Amino acid sequence: MPPAIQLTQELVRFETINPPGNETPCARHLGGILEAAGFKTRYIPLGANRDNLIAWTGGNASGLPLCFSGHTDVVPLGTAPWTAAPFGGDIADGKIYGRGSSDMKSGVAAFVSACVTLAPRLEGTRGVVLVISAGEERGCEGANLLARQGALPKTGAIVVAEPTANQPLAGHKGVFWLEGTARGVTAHGSMPEQGENAVYKAARAALALEAFDFSEDAHPVLGRPTVNVGWMRGGLNVNSVPDEARLGMDVRLVPGVDRERLIERFRQAAGGAVAFEVLATSDAVWTDPGDPWVQDVMSAVQSVTGAAPKIGGASYFTDAAALKPAMGNPPAIILGPGEPSMAHQTDEWCSIDRIEEAEAIFSELIVRWCGL
Numbered sequence: 001m002p003p004a005i006q007l008t009q010e011l012v013r014f015e016t017i018n019p020p021g022n023e024t025p026c027a028r029h030l031g032g033i034l035e036a037a038g039f040k041t042r043y044i045p046l047g048a049n050r051d052n053l054i055a056w057t058g059g060n061a062s063g064l065p066l067c068f069s070g071h072t073d074v075v076p077l078g079t080a081p082w083t084a085a086p087f088g089g090d091i092a093d094g095k096i097y098g099r100g101s102s103d104m105k106s107g108v109a110a111f112v113s114a115c116v117t118l119a120p121r122l123e124g125t126r127g128v129v130l131v132i133s134a135g136e137e138r139g140c141e142g143a144n145l146l147a148r149q150g151a152l153p154k155t156g157a158i159v160v161a162e163p164t165a166n167q168p169l170a171g172h173k174g175v176f177w178l179e180g181t182a183r184g185v186t187a188h189g190s191m192p193e194q195g196e197n198a199v200y201k202a203a204r205a206a207l208a209l210e211a212f213d214f215s216e217d218a219h220p221v222l223g224r225p226t227v228n229v230g231w232m233r234g235g236l237n238v239n240s241v242p243d244e245a246r247l248g249m250d251v252r253l254v255p256g257v258d259r260e261r262l263i264e265r266f267r268q269a270a271g272g273a274v275a276f277e278v279l280a281t282s283d284a285v286w287t288d289p290g291d292p293w294v295q296d297v298m299s300a301v302q303s304v305t306g307a308a309p310k311i312g313g314a315s316y317f318t319d320a321a322a323l324k325p326a327m328g329n330p331p332a333i334i335l336g337p338g339e340p341s342m343a344h345q346t347d348e349w350c351s352i353d354r355i356e357e358a359e360a361i362f363s364e365l366i367v368r369w370c371g372l
């Protein structure tokens with residue numbers, strides 16, 4: 001069994017559902033493998049039994065290291081029953097099954113295997129640094145902590161090994177979570193004409209958001225922003241006119257959108273009847289596809305897969321949002337062996353051919369970066 005495949009199986013067998021995470025045994029397993037290969041390691045806890053791992057080797061004065069990033073936590077299994085054992089890491093039909101097989105223990109296994117194989121040659125080169133985070137699935141908590149603590153070194157380029165089926169993505173959308181509140185006037189439910197129904201205002205706002213026109217905001221690769229009304233609450237009892245209703249919105253932004261102006265546009269779309277408050281936000285991430293290192297990544301992918309890749313972008317967010325600014329704003333690429341369509345799915349799987357392909361691409365990137 002090739003080491004990257006076997007390592008993917010081992011990682012899937014650590015139960016790291018977040019919440020609560022319990023990533024430490026998985027992180028320590030990876031740390032042990034890397035230490036045995038000559039890497040230095042540092043564990044920084046996000047909470048009890050929730051280690052982040054930073055590992056590095058090589059390094060010289062001629063330039064910055066190449067960074068690989070991944071997370072060890074996985075999402076819950078969902079309510080639908082699984083056919084495969086979710087923490088079995090079993091192989092069938094050329095696929096490894098299990099929660100996290102695609103998102104993203106295969107990606108971590110692929111870059112750790114590539115690094116372990118090349119480690120003896122990395123001494124005295126620009127080197128590599130691995131950032132293996134906990135708590136990514138609930139808002140990049142681990143990577144944000146590392147950034148806040150100043151624990152992240154400057155790096156020359158970042159590969160985030162999230163599931164892309166080995167297609168390079170030059171960035172992803174940002175997150176902008178809002179809560180809208182509509183207010184009305186309460187009255188007896190038998191005399192609705194004497195009140196002002198806040199639920200109707202919120203409902204009209206939700207429909208206006210569904211139809212919201214983002215065409216002026218479109219990004220050439222990431223496309224348009226999106227909005228999803230994820231929840232709505234309003235009213236207390238059936239025989240009163242509700243005087244308050246709220247809605248929670250998940251907006252996914254592309255670079256260049258002015259958030260304050262967007263709130264004003266939402267307010268107008270909702271007929272001025274809803275006030276919006278920001279719950280959370282994180283920036284979109286984008287690297288110019290013309291960047292020389294991105295071109296290098298494209299040629300490494302082509303040399304391994306035999307096909308010319310087309311640069312893309314992701315709608316979901318990644319640790320790159322925290323790492324890129326904290327590590328000196330280097331070019332960042334999202335590229336990993338997992339199937340994007342399998343992330344968070346029942347009976348999640350990852351193709352074993354893709355894992356070997358990813359390991360070969362990552363090795364090629366290290367060889368080029370470190371001049372091996």
Ligand SMILES: [Zn+2]
Pocket residue numbers: 071103104136162163
């Ligand atoms: Zn992920």
